[in-house]
Amino acid sequence: SAGDQAYNNRPLPNHSELLLDPQPYTSNFLPHAVRRNFDYRVTRTYSQVSNYSLEHIQDSMKHVEVDDQLVSAATPAPIPEEDLKKSERDLEEGSTSVEFDDPPSDDPNAVNWDGPDDPANPQNWSTKKKTINVILVSSVTFVTPLASSIFAPSIDQVMREFHSTNEQLASFIVSVYLLGYCFGPLVIAPLSEMYGRLPLYHICNVLFVAFTVACAKAPNLGGLIAFRLLAGLAGSCPLTIGAGSLADMISKEKRGAAMSSWALGPLFGPVIGPIAGGYLSAAKGWRWSFWVVAIVAGAITIVAFIFMRETYAYALLEKKTKKLRKETGNTKLRSILDNRTTTEEVFRLAITRPTKMLLFAPIVSLLSFYMALVYGYLYLLFTAMPSLFEGEYHFSSGSVGLSYIGLGVGSLTGLVISGASIDRFAQYLTSKNGGEPKPEYRLPFMGGACFIVPAGLFMFGWSAENKDHWIVPIIGTSFLGCGMIIVFMCISVYLVDAYVQYAASAIAASTVLRSLVGALLPLAGRSMYKSLGYGWGTSLLGFIAAAAIPLPFVFYKYGERIRRKNLFDVKF
The missing domain is CATH 1.20.1250.20 (MFS general substrate transporter like domains)
Incomplete structure (x- = not known):
């Protein structure tokens, strides 16, 4: 029929585009019933640390029998197996092709929503x-x-x-x-x-x-x-x-x-x-x-x-x-979303996959460590600022809380700047480089924030050491807050874009490391300031932060190569 002929002659997406943004292409080469389930699962990929189930669809497939007619209907024109396998490699050899464990829509034992407008579906609330x-x-x-x-x-x-x-x-x-x-x-x-x-x-x-x-x-x-x-x-x-x-x-x-x-x-x-x-x-x-x-x-x-x-x-x-x-x-x-994964498998993947990514994916480990370092600085200042502003600037115990306003103003400024500029900057680099989007285009914007963070630390430390007017160290903390938020936003978006299928685990890995460093680094704060003073103590933190300035530029240039080469021969 004309419909079948149009289906057979449909344009196929570039695989890299499909991995980066699958939904625009699903309507071209998937039947409606399968497309709905595919779109639903792709959306769940980006739900950060809460959505591990999409990541282990592949791992649970061995427990599921898929109807041959469904697989046939969902398969586009023949593609050489070698090309298909190549396109399915994600970054550190992580990603595999998206398969469908849902039964066909006409399966009498499959329980689904009562149509696209079912009021029980939260999307239709x-x-x-x-x-x-x-x-x-x-x-x-x-x-x-x-x-x-x-x-x-x-x-x-x-x-x-x-x-x-x-x-x-x-x-x-x-x-x-x-x-x-x-x-x-x-x-x-x-x-x-x-x-x-x-x-x-x-x-x-x-x-x-x-x-x-x-x-x-x-x-x-x-x-x-x-x-x-x-x-x-x-x-x-x-x-x-x-x-x-x-x-x-x-x-x-x-x-x-x-x-x-x-x-x-x-x-x-x-x-x-x-x-x-x-x-x-x-x-x-x-x-x-x-x-x-x-x-x-x-x-x-x-x-x-x-x-x-x-x-x-x-x-x-x-x-x-x-x-x-x-x-x-x-x-x-059985539910159309039931992938029959055991409880043990769910917990195993929730713990082991983020750990593997943190240990064996250089991009995840280094960027997560830098994010954790900046986060640890924030909580170190939380424990140090009461002593500084009560002891050196003679703030009352009530007004000492106002010394944190600088962090708040800086964080808000960083949120506004990053929200308005990260996507635009990436789009500019995309258009400048042939129109092909890459996750690495998120990183150059972060380079400026990597300078702001140590600058804020130096300003805070030496103004406190010299007992300058109390507003000066507070302004220093505002620079730290601004740089911190921009760093967080850029790294988070980059990890999601780069590790498409394993975005949840990449974010989980960075969250765990960030919280761990945030809990332990402040333990050294008071004794460090007691030994080195506010000037050299905070400068030590600033020098460490300054050492990370090349990171976004290095990964901008070599990130794609690192992602596509499995350095440790580890599958996530």
Whole structure:
């Protein structure tokens, strides 16, 4: 027929383009039923650390029998096997071709949505329902990072109350929260794949409130440290699966505003926390920093129990499948998204793949280390600034929180600059180099930020050492905040673009390392400043940051070659 002839004569996409942006091409060479499932899975790839299931579709295929007619219908014109294998290599020999484990749409035992307009599908929810869920996810994602630093200005009060002068312990009480951020996602992400997002939100919200209350009632330093760690573990939930929740509800082309509201929490929560914590500790004592967080988080938890709904399509279709099995007695029914992956396999991939990428993918390891270093500097300053501005500039315990405003202003500036410029700069380089987009075009813009970070550190350190006007070191921290956000944005986008199929694991690897360094590096802060002073102590940090300046330029030139050559013969 004419339709078959048109199908056979359809243009085939360039494989590199298909890997970078598959959706524009799926409508040209896939049947409708298969295309819907393909588009859905591609969207889930970009849901960052919460969406491991797409990454192990290939690993689970050995458990799935795919109908031969489906494979035949989904296969375009014959392509030489050698070319196909070559095109399917992703970066460090990681990626394989996308296969479909979903049964055909006419399979009587396949449970799917009731048509493209099924109101049970989160993509078809009303605007009001989506808005409520976005607000709730964004709210809890703001509160838990805020709790990581709201305690920082009052650490000296705590040490006096518990009669301790251990400087490393004082820093660790603040940063131990980030150890929870480090290890929490390794458990929460796979659990969300098996049981859905909603149970994880509810359980972690309740635990977060409980452990925060326990921090407020802590009888000694040991108890405070333990409860801070547990609060961090529970508080990592919205950071782990929040982006995935928004992707479940909102199509990619309309997702920008929702993702921006969600991203404000991790970026500005740690900066706003000390400002509020300074006045709270001065007026009510350090324990009220925890009480306020517990009250706000408790209110959000109650509202979430009432209004938050499950968004994860896999969990919703599993629930529908179980209901239909019970109603019909047909035990052969299964969800169209069921890939029959075992619990052990889900946890294995959630832990081993990010670890492999961190150890054996030079791009992931080096860029993640630099991101972790800058993040560690942020929390090191959180523990050092109260001593500087109270001891040297004689700020009150309430107004010392205002010294963190520089970080907030700088972070906001960096967010505006990166949001407006990263894509445009990459598009400019694409048009300048023949119109073929490459992930490396994200990196030159980061080069400027790599100069800003050490410049801010030098300005902060030597102005504090020379006891210049208090505004000067605060301006220095604003440069650090601006550079930090630009570095974060550029590296995150680059890792997602470069490691298409394994984007979630690449981001997870960088998140784990960042949280680990953020927790441990501040332990050296107070003793370092005591030995070297603010000038040379901060200069040491600046010199280390300056040594990383060549990174974006090196990877811009050699990144593609490194990605395409498996240096360690490791498959992810």
